[in-house]
Amino acid sequence: MLEKKGTNGRTSMQSVRSFVRSHKISQASTFPYCDASVDVCTHRTNQYYITRQDSTESNARSYPRKFPFALAKARGSWIEDVEGNKYLDFLCGAGTLALGHNDPEINQAMVDLITSNAPLHTLDLTTPVKDEFVHTLLDLLPLELKNNAKIQFCSPSGTDATDAALKLCKTATGRSSIIAFGGGYHGMGHGALACTGNLAAKEKVNALMPDVHFFPFPYSYRCPFAIGGDDGIDAACAYFERTLKDPESGITKPAAVIIESIQGEGGVIPAPIKFLQTIRRVTKELDIPLIVDEIQCGIGRSGKFFAFEYADIVPDVILLSKAIGGTQPMAVVVYNKKLDKWMQGAHTGTFRGNQLAMKAGTVVMNRVSNADFLAEVIKKGNYIEKRLIELKSKVSIIGDVRGKGLMLGIEFVNPKETIDSIGSFPASGEVAAEVQYKCFEKKLVVEKGGRNGSVMRCLCALNISDDDLVKAIDIFEEVVIAVNKKYGK
Numbered sequence: 001m002l003e004k005k006g007t008n009g010r011t012s013m014q015s016v017r018s019f020v021r022s023h024k025i026s027q028a029s030t031f032p033y034c035d036a037s038v039d040v041c042t043h044r045t046n047q048y049y050i051t052r053q054d055s056t057e058s059n060a061r062s063y064p065r066k067f068p069f070a071l072a073k074a075r076g077s078w079i080e081d082v083e084g085n086k087y088l089d090f091l092c093g094a095g096t097l098a099l100g101h102n103d104p105e106i107n108q109a110m111v112d113l114i115t116s117n118a119p120l121h122t123l124d125l126t127t128p129v130k131d132e133f134v135h136t137l138l139d140l141l142p143l144e145l146k147n148n149a150k151i152q153f154c155s156p157s158g159t160d161a162t163d164a165a166l167k168l169c170k171t172a173t174g175r176s177s178i179i180a181f182g183g184g185y186h187g188m189g190h191g192a193l194a195c196t197g198n199l200a201a202k203e204k205v206n207a208l209m210p211d212v213h214f215f216p217f218p219y220s221y222r223c224p225f226a227i228g229g230d231d232g233i234d235a236a237c238a239y240f241e242r243t244l245k246d247p248e249s250g251i252t253k254p255a256a257v258i259i260e261s262i263q264g265e266g267g268v269i270p271a272p273i274k275f276l277q278t279i280r281r282v283t284k285e286l287d288i289p290l291i292v293d294e295i296q297c298g299i300g301r302s303g304k305f306f307a308f309e310y311a312d313i314v315p316d317v318i319l320l321s322k323a324i325g326g327t328q329p330m331a332v333v334v335y336n337k338k339l340d341k342w343m344q345g346a347h348t349g350t351f352r353g354n355q356l357a358m359k360a361g362t363v364v365m366n367r368v369s370n371a372d373f374l375a376e377v378i379k380k381g382n383y384i385e386k387r388l389i390e391l392k393s394k395v396s397i398i399g400d401v402r403g404k405g406l407m408l409g410i411e412f413v414n415p416k417e418t419i420d421s422i423g424s425f426p427a428s429g430e431v432a433a434e435v436q437y438k439c440f441e442k443k444l445v446v447e448k449g450g451r452n453g454s455v456m457r458c459l460c461a462l463n464i465s466d467d468d469l470v471k472a473i474d475i476f477e478e479v480v481i482a483v484n485k486k487y488g489k
């Protein structure tokens, strides 16, 4: 294959290879990488790359429409575009980069592996690297599961972990229906999308996996029962239990219940402890496998290694992706071996043996599971939450602030419209979009989610420095106060 030559006459691949051979990863906190022949360091503009991207990539592209830049470098909580603009990254690969960009220890571990002649692609064959990854992960499970756990490596995206888990539970139980929750997000594959709440993503895709039944998820600010508070949680618990135990409910006994411990894309809505505990108790009583999707909220983001630990429950199946691959693509399903009724090859996939991801993921698990590290996540999360609650008291466009650890959401509303029966203003995607745009102008990258895209989500690196944290919240505050002048009351 022909490769473009750089300014020093080497091809970019030659440059990358020689870079990997000759470099030990620097501990410097600024951007140390800039090999003049690598394409990303040519001096083209953001517009140049965006125009080319627009003309070649599918209409489904989404982030470039909100963040119209081409990235050249990244380190820690900072990213830099091809024009040299530096941004604070509060998106971090949609929560994938638990330790930020280009963490020196992760990169060194990967460089060491690359240069060691170890195989990098191994299907589902075992290796010392895989063995270490598996045992590091199993050691972090709740005791009850740890001694009975099996693991399935999936094709490297969260959606495939969801599909694998659905197939696993259907096979194990011989049943067909699935219970999911409004606002839930489990991926974009056909099975995962069928279990996802967001209608916009589903409306144009006919004949998704049938027999998925959606139950109300407690969401105090927009309570599905129009009650809110503890009473709303009690209603959701009662509805779940009574429906599943009702011989006239219309829903046959499900193969699985699938839930996120903290809904992410749905608008950063933590499942109340009582709700998770009720779901666990009822599913156990009825012998229904409980799949807990920790793809976004797991691996320390909530301040616990697994977010379900807040409720002290033990799932039958745990879905992991994003941060578990330590920046590299990976998805796994961890499950109770009583469900392992799969025959050989029941869920295959070529890319299940990414050794770089296993190496990097092991580093992440070791660092993030440290009690001091998790305590810092909670401390930083508390700091942001405190600042946001103060900000909410100064403006009228913030309806709600919620979350756990460094998974926080700020729900924007239109305060000029009428409040509903529980005192909430309508969600405003327009206000959130304006906040996002102005944050981007001030070099803070932050993503939205939730109903009509009204919820701004904090998905910063878990090891973000205090200085960067303060800087980001200062920018956010300044922007929200400015936007409030236009949309507030």
Ligand SMILES: Cc1ncc(COP(=O)(O)O)c(C=O)c1O
Binding pocket: 094, 156, 157, 158, 159, 160, 162, 185, 186, 187, 188, 260, 264, 265, 293, 294, 295, 296, 297, 321, 322
């Ligand atoms: C909770 C949850 N489950 C599943 C997925 C799907 O993961 P992927 O985008 O890697 O397919 C996501 C992605 O955002 C997620 O947040």
